[in-house]
Amino acid sequence: MSVSAKSDADFRAVARRKLLAELRPAPAVVAKRYLLSGGFLGLFCFCLWSFDFSPARTTTGVGRLGHVLSFMFPPHIWTNWASFQPVLEGLCQTLAMAFLGTLLGAAVAFPLSFLGAKNINRYGIFRQGMRRGFDFIRTFETLVLALIFIRAFGLGPLAGVLAIAVSEVGNLAKLFSEAIENTSKKPVEGVRAAGGSRLQEIRYGVLPQASPVILSIILYTFESNTRTGTILGVVGAGGIGFLLADRISAYRWDEAWSIIFLIVVMVYLIDSLSAKLRALLIGGWEGGK
Amino acid sequence: MTHRTLHISGVTRRFGSKTAVDNVTLDIAPGQFVGIIGSSGAGKSTLLRLLNRMVEPSSGEIRFGHREVTKLKARALREWRRECAMIFQQFNLIERLDVLTNVLVGRIAAHGFASSMVMRFSDAERQMAIEALDRLGMTEHALQRAGTLSGGQQQRVAIARALVQKPQIMLADEPIASLDPGNATRVMDALRSINREDGLTVLVNLHTLDTAREYCDRIVAMRTGRIVFDGVAGQLTREVVRDIYGGAGTDEFNEAITSTRLPLPELALA
Numbered sequence: 001m002s003v004s005a006k007s008d009a010d011f012r013a014v015a016r017r018k019l020l021a022e023l024r025p026a027p028a029v030v031a032k033r034y035l036l037s038g039g040f041l042g043l044f045c046f047c048l049w050s051f052d053f054s055p056a057r058t059t060t061g062v063g064r065l066g067h068v069l070s071f072m073f074p075p076h077i078w079t080n081w082a083s084f085q086p087v088l089e090g091l092c093q094t095l096a097m098a099f100l101g102t103l104l105g106a107a108v109a110f111p112l113s114f115l116g117a118k119n120i121n122r123y124g125i126f127r128q129g130m131r132r133g134f135d136f137i138r139t140f141e142t143l144v145l146a147l148i149f150i151r152a153f154g155l156g157p158l159a160g161v162l163a164i165a166v167s168e169v170g171n172l173a174k175l176f177s178e179a180i181e182n183t184s185k186k187p188v189e190g191v192r193a194a195g196g197s198r199l200q201e202i203r204y205g206v207l208p209q210a211s212p213v214i215l216s217i218i219l220y221t222f223e224s225n226t227r228t229g230t231i232l233g234v235v236g237a238g239g240i241g242f243l244l245a246d247r248i249s250a251y252r253w254d255e256a257w258s259i260i261f262l263i264v265v266m267v268y269l270i271d272s273l274s275a276k277l278r279a280l281l282i283g284g285w286e287g288g289k
Numbered sequence: 290m291t292h293r294t295l296h297i298s299g300v301t302r303r304f305g306s307k308t309a310v311d312n313v314t315l316d317i318a319p320g321q322f323v324g325i326i327g328s329s330g331a332g333k334s335t336l337l338r339l340l341n342r343m344v345e346p347s348s349g350e351i352r353f354g355h356r357e358v359t360k361l362k363a364r365a366l367r368e369w370r371r372e373c374a375m376i377f378q379q380f381n382l383i384e385r386l387d388v389l390t391n392v393l394v395g396r397i398a399a400h401g402f403a404s405s406m407v408m409r410f411s412d413a414e415r416q417m418a419i420e421a422l423d424r425l426g427m428t429e430h431a432l433q434r435a436g437t438l439s440g441g442q443q444q445r446v447a448i449a450r451a452l453v454q455k456p457q458i459m460l461a462d463e464p465i466a467s468l469d470p471g472n473a474t475r476v477m478d479a480l481r482s483i484n485r486e487d488g489l490t491v492l493v494n495l496h497t498l499d500t501a502r503e504y505c506d507r508i509v510a511m512r513t514g515r516i517v518f519d520g521v522a523g524q525l526t527r528e529v530v531r532d533i534y535g536g537a538g539t540d541e542f543n544e545a546i547t548s549t550r551l552p553l554p555e556l557a558l559a
Contacts, residue, residue, distance in 0.1 A: 055480060190381030190447070194454055195371035195398025200405050204394055208385040 052105045055057065071253035077262070087259060090233070090240035091266055097157050097232070097239050098225035101164025106218050108169045113176030119188075120180060132179070137170025142228050146237040157238025164225050164232075175217045176210075181210040212281045219274045219281075230263050293319035293457060295340070295490065300349030302335055309335040311514035314347070314405035319457075322484045324505030326498060328534050332514040333494040337460045340492070341373045342366055353457075374451030375530045378463035380443040384436030388427065388446050392418040394545045395453035414453070421449035425479055441472025448479055459483060461493040465500065473497075477504050496519035500529065 009125065025033075062273045078084035116130040153159045155198035188205035233241020240263060247256040302310040310332045321471040325333045335556055336411075338344040340351060342358065350520045351358040353369075361369050366558070382391045396417070408419075422428045425445040430438060435446060444464060451459060461480060465473035481504055484491045495501045501508050502522040510518035510525075510533040518529055 093494070136295050184379070186379050186381040187383040189343070189395070190377065190383070190450075191380070191394055193343060193375040193377075194395050194450065195367040195369075196394070197367060197405075199402065200397050200400070203405055203408070204383060204386075205398065282324060 010214060029077045049185060068161060068253060072257040077254075077256035078258075087240070087243060090259075091262060092159055092244045094228060094229040094233065094239035094241070094263075095266065095270070097160045098222055098229045101229075102168060102218060102222040103163045104161070104165035105168030106172050108165070109172035109176055110214070112169070112173045113180060114202070116173060116177035118182035119122075119183070119185070119206070131174070134170045134174040134177070137166065138174065139165055140170075142167040142225075143231060143235065145231050147233055150236055155236045155238075160229065160237035162234040163237060164205065164228065168225070171219060172217065176214055178212045179213040179217065180206060182213075209260075216281045219278050223270055223274045227267055230267075238274040274287050293456065293490075294354060296350075297340075297354040297508050298352075298511045299337075300339055300346050300351060301334075301346060301553055302339060303347045310339060310346075310437060313511075313514075313516055315509065315516065317490060317492065319490050320484070320488045322506045323446050323493070324501035324508045325492065325494045325502050325511060326496075326510035326518075326533065330517070331511040331551075333512075334462050337375070337421065337462050337492060337494060337513065338457075340460060341375055343375075362552050365400050367471045371395075371454045372456050373458040373460055374454045374456035375460040375462065376444065376451055376464050380440070380447045382435040382443055382446055384434065386435060386436070388435050389415070389418055389420065389431045389487050391446055392421060392449045392453055395421075395450040398454070417453050419451070421452040421552060422446070424452070426450050441468050441473070442476060444468060444476050445479065446521070448476070448483070452483070458492065459489045461491065463494050463496060466496050473500070473555065480504070498525070501525075 003017075017124075032188055078087065112130065116134060117129060118127065121127040121130070142163050145167050149159035149162045154160065182265070183206050187209065188201045191201045191205040229239050230241045230244070233239035234245045236242060240259065244256060244259050247253075247259060297303055297313055297315040297317075300310060300313050301308065303513075313332075313336060325336065327333050335344055339346050340358070342361065355371075358369055361458075383394070390445060393414060396410060396414045397405060398414070400410075418429060419431065424433055425448055427442060427445050427449060430442065430446075433444060439445065459480065464480070465476050467477060476532070477500060480491055480493065483489050495505075497555065502525065505522065506526060508518065508520060508522060509516060510536060512531075518525070519532055
């Protein structure tokens with residue numbers, strides 16, 4: 001009994017060694033790994049070198065950054081309404097630009113998205129064409145569009161709103177299409193079996209499933225456009241960014257810092273508000289019609 | 290009564306090289322409770338879906354009285370689908386909408402564009418939906434989201450939706466396959482009462498032999514797309530069953546394994 005138990009243990013030890021040997025990677029694989037990590041390290045170093053990331057430059061830069069940061073204290077506090085009003089207006093304008101731009105973009109993207117969804121548009125080439133169209137619009141960064149629209153529509157929030165709207169058409173249409181595609185076919189089948197038309201299938205079977213996701217996407221986009229909206233002002237497309245750029249170029253750093261602080265507060269508030277709303281939408285929300 | 294007889298003649302449906310339904314000919318008299326049995330992949334589900342044209346036949350003809358179902362198009366086809374309501378194994382409700390709206394979907398064949406888009410229904414239709422829910426003991430859940438209900442409750446909502454279609458025929462595709470025995474009994478009893486009280490023709494696909502025996506006036510068995518048995522429960526002998534389900538091991542074929550009958554007598558009465 002004890003003899004057989006011992007030989008059993010021996011056998012298992014041999015088997016374990018064999019398994020270990022098999023699990024050890026082949027030399028070719030090991031070499032490939034070293035080569036790959038060496039390559040990445042080389043690329044990283046090349047980038048540092050080409051952008052002149054010298055330690056001396058970095059330390060002087062950090063020193064100056066400290067200097068700039070020191071302007072934050074004491075923080076600038078607007079004491080009279082006349083000086084604070086434009087700041088508040090700028091913040092509200094940024095928010096309004098984000099809201100209007102997102103809404104306009106969503107209004108155009110929503111009908112288009114159906115044409116890009118596999119379960120709605122069965123004509124493969126047409127659908128692919130729509131999808132490529134969405135991708136093409138997406139390649140235009142909002143800031144680039146803003147620069148173009150300022151030329152056409154002049155300085156101010158209109159250019160900013162249009163920049164946000166146009167760039168979001170591609171983005172939202174693509175995301176909406178995916179939301180529509182990710183719906184279950186079963187309710188659609190149920191509606192069809194009850195004598196529903198194609199449109200009724202979409203209205204009753206697809207939309208109740210997709211609409212909470214679509215609303216959630218719109219909220220998230222609004223949230224991210226609030227951030228984007230602050231930059232747009234810097235190039236002159238309206239909003240708080242214009243004021244910020246103005247104060248920085250006038251070396252009024254204390255005021256600039258206070259504006260940045262207000263922007264952070266606004267973005268944070270919108271973020272948490274929309275996060276709460278989105279959780280509500282995805283969860284037990286009754287208004288999914 | 291012959292104008293309400295369902296004639297299926299020489300219907301075949303191929304999916305690629307596979308023949309799901311192979312030259313099936315059947316006449317279903319109005320008011321019959323017909324069970325279709327057979328192993329998975331025998332073509333039961335395809336046969337039912339051919340009847341309401343959720344699947345198009347490769348060849349053959351289906352008639353309801355004098356109407357050629359296989360030739361219907363657009364509005365007439367939708368009207369036919371309203372007349373032969375269907376319930377599914379997975380219920381196929383709109384889980385995000387409330388029970389009442391789900392039942393009202395049974396009325397949409399009569400609705401136009403505008404009222405469909407805003408999901409508006411008349412008071413008479415609401416009344417009809419409530420009555421249907423009441424009949425299935427689901428009124429108290431009318432405003433609940435369909436997705437929050439249990440499987441048995443969802444299937445009863447699906448039956449209510451079928452009822453408000455005011456159909457002539459009820460197609461049930463494995464209606465109890467995902468339900469526990471208690472709910473399965475409740476759903477089958479509901480189908481029976483619809484059959485007896487409203488005189489609806491019921492065609493039901495079943496996995497469970499004893500359910501078929503208990504509820505069906507007529508049992509049709511399919512194997513590899515063909516009809517291999519057509520008769521009453523009494524004719525369904527051990528030899529016939531072995532032939533339907535085919536192959537080895539059926540000597541010990543035990544109906545009790547798939548039984549939906551409840552072991553406790555007091556529950557069976559409920």
